[in-house]
Amino acid sequence: MYKDIFIAVFATLAGFTASGILANLYRLIARKPVSAAGRAGYVAVMIVAGPNVMFENAAASFRAKDCSSFAFWLAASISAYWSFGLGLFVIQIGQVVGRHFG
Numbered sequence: 332m333y334k335d336i337f338i339a340v341f342a343t344l345a346g347f348t349a350s351g352i353l354a355n356l357y358r359l360i361a362r363k364p365v366s367a368a369g370r371a372g373y374v375a376v377m378i379v380a381g382p383n384v385m386f387e388n389a390a391a392s393f394r395a396k397d398c399s400s401f402a403f404w405l406a407a408s409i410s411a412y413w414s415f416g417l418g419l420f421v422i423q424i425g426q427v428v429g430r431h432f433g
Contacts, residue, residue, distance in 0.1 A: 332399075333381075339415065341418070341420055341422075342384060342413045342415050342418030342419050342421075342422055343411055343413075343414045344414075344415060344418065345414070345416040345418035345421045345422060346382065346414035346415055346416065346417030346418030346419070346420075346421060347383065347410075347411075347418070348416070349379060349381055349421050350380050350381065350382040350383040350384075350413075350414060351380075351383040351384075352383055352424075353376060353379045354380035355381045355382040357376050357380060361373075379417060381410075381413060382410040382411075382414040382417065383412040385406055385409065385410045385413070386406065386407060387411040388406075389402070389403050389406035389407060389410070390393060390403070
């Protein structure tokens with residue numbers, strides 16, 4: 332049982348870490364607004380960077396008292412679930428790469 336909980340927590344943290352890394356890299360590289368031609372790239376990046384961006388926006392709104400605590404925790408739980416799914420994908424890629432090059 333503890334192994335399953337550990338894997339779920341690890342996957343969530345791995346997904347949120349991957350999300351944060353990509354979100355910050357995108358902020359460093361793309362300083363100007365998204366054009367119509369770059370919309371597909373933006374959507375592809377936000378699929379991975381979305382949990383981090385969602386949680387940052389929710390935390391900023393909560394600190395500014397622009398949203399309720401229910402809305403903040405709802406956004407945080409959606410972000411965590413999204414990070415979990417992303418983390419499972421990251422772990423799977425790590426296993427494949429480890430088998431191939433290890």
